[in-house]
Amino acid sequence: MTCSICSREDREQVDLAIVSREPQRAIASRFGVSRAAVQRHALRHVSPAIASLQAERVEQGATSLLNRVEALILRTERLLSAAEQSGAVTTALSAVREQRELLRLLDD
Numbered sequence: 001m002t003c004s005i006c007s008r009e010d011r012e013q014v015d016l017a018i019v020s021r022e023p024q025r026a027i028a029s030r031f032g033v034s035r036a037a038v039q040r041h042a043l044r045h046v047s048p049a050i051a052s053l054q055a056e057r058v059e060q061g062a063t064s065l066l067n068r069v070e071a072l073i074l075r076t077e078r079l080l081s082a083a084e085q086s087g088a089v090t091t092a093l094s095a096v097r098e099q100r101e102l103l104r105l106l107d108d
Helices: 009-019 026-033 035-044 047-084 089-107
Strands: none
Touching: 009 026, 009 035, 026 035, 047 089
């Protein structure tokens, strides 16, 4: 028996939805196939290597975002230090508020 999803022109989009962990019911609805067909395809034809690559992409994206937030924290620390040294109280308080918000991002 031939897999109904493997023969589709949009198979790559279906595979991407599967490895992105989109709910199978939603995938089935979006592509006009049965949930059972999506489930069979995911179990028998979606390569574990593809799933692993997607997981790595997600992890790299999270790492990239973390690096960006940490860089912003360092920048606000430098701005705060400069504002304190120059006696710019309003600027210093703004830097403190920004740093507080960035630290909240890391806490989430």
